[in-house]
Amino acid sequence: MPNVSCHSANEHGKGLLTLGRRRGIMSQRLKEELAKELGFYDVVQREGWGAIRAKDAGNMVRLAIERAERQLAGTTE
Template identity: 45%
Template sequence: MSKGVMSEKLKYELAHDLGFGEKVEDGDWSDVTTGEVGSMVREAIKRGEDEMAKEAKVNGAAHQNAE
């Protein structure tokens, strides 16, 4: 079986943050709508982009200070 793109922890965190965590508390994701899954994907992408931007800023600042 292949490993998923999102960790289980992140999936549950996103579901709770987006307001439908109660649907998946029992581990059954069958009641999650495609719209909710789309929201999870968009939020995961946004968080990833935000994290990459933070890292780039830190790395850029470190690079600037090294000169």
């Protein structure tokens, strides 16, 4: 099966999503930004992504979805 990718960019040209067989859904930059906003980036820096709580990972995904929905709706709230 070929590795298929889909790239999306926001209004500033920063890549937000990358879908692929061996890639994550969110860019590293977006994950770091969300972790900082949610207050657990220090854990990521010290111990890596595997050390975050499931609750924090879920909140990060929820926030990413909210941002993507606002972006698709054309708002930047």
